[in-house]
Amino acid sequence: MKELQQLLKQFLAREISIDVLRDGFGQLLEADPELAAVAAAWLDAGERDGLLSSAVCNAMKSVIVTHMAATNHGPNPASSGIFGILDMDEDAPPPAAAGIPPEQTGDDEGEKGSETFVRDPDATTLGDADDVMPQPAKDGKVEIGALIGGRYELLSQLGAGGMGRVFKARDRLRAEAQDRHPNIALKVLSEEFKLHPDSMIALQREVRRAQTLAHPNVITVHEFFRDGPHLYMTMELLEGRPLDELCNSEYANGIPYEEAWPIVDGVCKALQYGHEKGIVHSDIKPANVFLCDDGTVKVLDLGISRPMSPGNVPNSEETAFDPGKRLGSLTPAYAALEMWYQATPDPRDDIYALACMTYVLLTGRHPFGGASARDAKDQGLVPERIDSLSRGQWNALLKGLAFERDLRTPSVQQFRHDFGPQAVARRNRRYAAAAALAVVLVASLVGIRFYTQAVENRTIEDSAGGQVVDVERPELTEEQVTRFDNMLQLAEMQFTEVTPDLNSEELAYLMSLGPNSVVTIAASILDVDPGYEGALSARKRAFDIMIDKAESLENAGDYDNAYQLTQLAVEFMPLNSRVLNLQRDICSRAPESCVGQ
Template sequence: MSKKKQPLTGGDVLPGSGKSLRDAGNAESDDKTVIQSVARPSAQNSQQKPEDDSSDKTQFASTSAPQAVTPDDGSDKTVLLGSAEIDDPKASDKTQFIHPADTGDDRTVMLGGSVNATELLHDSATQLQGENVTVAGALSPEQLQTGQLDEEGRTVIKDRFVLESLLGSGGMGAVYKAKDLRKVEAKDRDPWVAVKVLNENFKNHPSAFISLQREARKSQTLAHPNIVQVFDFDRDGDMVYMTMELLSGASLEEVIKLNPEGLPLEQILPLTRQMGEALAHAHRHRITHADFKPGNVFLCDGDVAKVIDFGIARAVSSVETDQRDDKTVFDPNSLGALTPAYASLEMLLGEEPLPSCDVYALGCIVYELLSGKHPFGKKPADQVAIERMKPKRLPQLNRRQWKALRRSLALKRVNRFTTVDEFLNEFVPIVNPWRRPVALAAVAASLLLAFAGYRAYQSQEKEKQLEIEKQALAARQAEQQREMATQRQVQEFGTKLSSDFGTLTEEAGELQELLDQRNLSFDTGALWQRQTAVIMDELLEVYESDEWKVDAGKHPLAARDDFQQMLNDQDLKRQQAKQTLANWARTYNFTLSDAYLAGAIDAADENRFSEAQRLSQRARELNPNSVQLSQVDGHIERQISAYQAEQERLAQAREAARLAAERQRLRDAFEVEVASLRETVQQCQSGLLREGRGGVFKLDLERLAGEFTRVANRYPVFQNEIQQLQQNSMSDISSCIRVYGYGKTQDAKDKALLASQLFPTSAVLFESMEIYPWNSCKTSFAGRGQRYSCRDRFLENDEFRGPELLVIPNSPGEQAYAISKYEISESEFNDFCAQSQLCSPSSNSGNIPVTGRSIDLFRSYAQWLSSETGFEYQLPSYKQWYKAAAANQSPLDSGRNCTLNSRGIRKGDSLLPVDMGAGNRWGMVNHVGNAQEVVLHPDGLRAAGGSHAVAMESCNLDSLNPISTGGDARSGFRVVKLLP
């Protein structure tokens, strides 16, 4: 279901803060600066967990005390007063201070010198080291007095910018909403700008003004629709400031807080591309952000993302040799900024930030937007590496998207995307961006803004041309917004459909719950049945209506592909829900059927036979295939017969004594009959062997069935005992048949079929029996082939055996198997030819490997073994063969039959008997050398292990050669038996 963003209210907003003017300074979660005193926090404090680990604040620690107020709570933390603690700002010309935020683990950290980044990340307050710097969030009244004051007591900078109100403060300084007097003179409808007044830290730093002016100029060149526009960088006396566009909207930090379960994928994809294109644009201008986080992305009205705070970004480390006047005089890396939760492992280790560092931060933000949670629980990358954490798979992403997102979150730079463009091409690709109006507008916007910034810097005479270009940009952005508005309409209709579907699902759930409750109060009465049937009919009608399709067809966007895809997805969901409901109803009816059958038995036992028959019929209507129907009907009939007999007995009360004596006589005779039946059943035990062949089956099933029928007819009053005896007897007989099947599998199956026909009440027992021949290959033999091997008997000819087999150890979830200990010999293959008539026996009847035969005949040999033994044989896969041959890195037989002619030793001239040679640890012989062996490789047929014609030094486990289906004189084979 789509989620709508909550629009902000309350006026203009600081870029990146996400807070309105009336909220500035009041919320503890704002992006305020916290000043730490000279002393570093104690080890105890540094290990305390932050109260709010979702904040995104910039923090510093200084080596000189800032000008601010120290609280009287006993702590050494210097804080700035909030707006709630001062007089009305209109009654004073002094800029007011704001409350500090709680410390958290995703604040921006300023690193300098050789500070250990990992140590710094785990302090309870962020610190700044390396330079003698005084850092404050908002400027003190004394600092602002360097500017002029207007008649209302407001600070005026450079006779142009009137500071109206404080929007917020961060690591660089304080940001104010200001009115541009030049725009007022020009009667501009929007005279407002944002003014960032830099704090003492940067103003007093050697060469800071020159370096930051260069950074501001680079920001001006970053003309892009998704990067906040920087207008100018200047100073007024001792006051250093920067002007930029004023944004309205919310930061992604707030968007994530408002959506703890994450946002829809279709809303996140365009945001991802906007953020990524902004970063990629900066990277192409040799600038990396190095502190990219949700608080530095602003979501403006119209779902346009703006990346902010490039003021603490760093130039990419490559030297710019084409501009002699643009060499770095002051290294901004000495004040490197990072936020631990979004900083790459390289940055935490003090390495130079590269574009791939921004890729890591972008991946964290995208993951957080999708799930509402940081992929690593806001833990820094070094801690993630120590704990070996992995991001949880997001189900809304397809395989390609998840693979791209997971790669962007790789801790090691070598495993991560090198550029943002690479990530975008995999996560949110555009087949041809020049054919898409939205993408074309974004590209045109980047080019026009870059050109406009450059021209504005070069000459004030081009302002008119710049205005024309801005109008063209506005038109393209309007086109982009229209497309996004259309997409929102599609999403809103989809949300409505999903909401309607959710309502139907809730209705179905309520009806199901009602039926479940009725089932708990089951009643065999007709009224209960009718009421239940009405509810069931209503349940099955829940998803029947197609009115939503009619409404969708009338929608003005019905012809769009994404709209049609949404309809198809919705239709599939409803069809699946309908089928699920039908399955539930069928299961519910089966449950009712069982309840009715239980009621029928109770009614029959209480001599309410008409009711019992009615309930049995109702059960049959609900589940006509129930196996209990015949049993219950038989029980009812027997109860009726017993009842009639009892009535007759009561009617003959005069003969009560005689009937009692007769009944005792019948009992005695019945016990004799029972003993005889038990003795007959026990005959099946004699002649059977528990292991191996299985013996002889001596029980006459047809005679036994006749005896049970005769006894049941003769002693109807003992029907229950007869049934119990027959049930126990059938269990014993099934065990006998299973043992008999060890040696005579097909005969045993025939016996089971005959028993199911003769004893229909136990038909399920005999039909579900699994009858296998005796399996001599025990799993306990696995890996012990030097001592234990196994061979399968032929079912119809006890004189023949299959090849000698070795049981190979198998891993959990892997098919257990055994493999022939030796290569199949000529004599074994001749037996196959003689019996199957599929080939002519070879004149070589010895014990050498069979070669020169086609692969089809090798397969036929395995199929022949399967049919003769009752087990599944096949040619080995290369994986099966290699595992058995390697035998946990067993050393090769030094005397293996491979080509060798050295120092009077000559080997490999011909094939040797299959049993000649030393086996590996698992008992396998001649797996290397002698005849190369046919295996099923993923790439086709292959011959593994090398042959006697292969040089000794190349004759090893890794020898693998193609082979034709016709076979050759050097290729033999083994067989694999799949263990049940």
């Protein structure tokens, strides 16, 4: 750093020119590659504190970009002669004003604001690629037939999005080596990146990170490099269809759970792998999921997407990408609430998006009508029940859709466990046992008398409020206590919504089934501290309200809904004598309401 500081002092004293400064900085980077990250942070601080102008910082960062791209290009990148210096002088005109024509967009196919890698795997305007002599990109244009980096022949455009355009390309080195799969996907990064070296540096780091990923459900990223005025990424070429295209056609009305689960499971496996590597995707949506012809599910851009300040986003289904702020993207309809406030990336952000996408797969509709999490929460929107799901699966999906991060499913593993087909098998085994027990209980008065005795034997001290006694409790930080108390205030708001005219489904949603229900909130707190008094009290209060309603329904002869409420109550307070006695009464009056529930 001392050498760099000395260079800057000489430049500020007008002892050397900007070109000498950049050349000297480049030599320092070659001698010490680790200097790049430190220098980038140091330049940011200098610009922020007003010690360095934006023009100087951009000039220096362009050197970092070139250095990092060169070190990641592959075999002998320096010999290709493709690594020039971006012109970041303060007085330099923008590309159009300098006489460089804007990039041609090529085919309109796939230009819908979302990115993919294969719309039509066989499409090409070249005919037989072997009969075409590729030409280097001329005048900065990237078009079909161009040869990129002396190596990649552009065959067809596959799609376009906020980060740039994607082409199908043939790797001449692979072809010469008679590789069975010589074609790759090549992304041409948008012109905006050249104006924002910060994003370029961040993207380079993320590409390096993505290169370390090796998973069957994650697309493979090969390299990141520069050729002339343009910057490129190369990736595995996928043949199949993007999920957003399917959702707008064959899947427009939703698909059965049995068809949706393999897709959801593939995405879960990719996200779980990324989370274990410390990578949050932050932009899971149908456009970033690809269904290959062989049935493999691939997640795109894992390790590259990052949250950003949303700004003005006109279309809730389009990705907002601003390389001038932070690297990454945000799709309003799938972005978790915390992403709108630029919170630190968290695996639970991906779970919210995953749950939204799962809902779309099953119904053809967004759970909140396409509204963002922020708007959906403000408007009090709730997703419509999916009848084809079991109660456990529906609850798992609702928990994934929780607006508050602390109430959301904590991990992808848990989501897979709760939503997967094995959850139905577990539930069916429980119901089979419960149904058999119900038949026995209603078979005779003798059976009921024995059941009454069993209730008395299993009763806990209800006066204790269901609190856990003699449990090991952790030492909570002040921050945890504050967060828990804030969560309990949200639970209190649910209590204020309870009125006598609520039906059983509405009450169950507020107390137990909803993503922000009282029981869900209490369970999140008790998972951390099993003896947290406020959570125990809130849970007991919800229990009492549900049982009061169940008793009222029983008295009105609505045994089915009464029993369903007791079943929900049993799930979180299974040994309470009040609910067990009520179930006994309902089963004795209306056995058909108990059997098979």
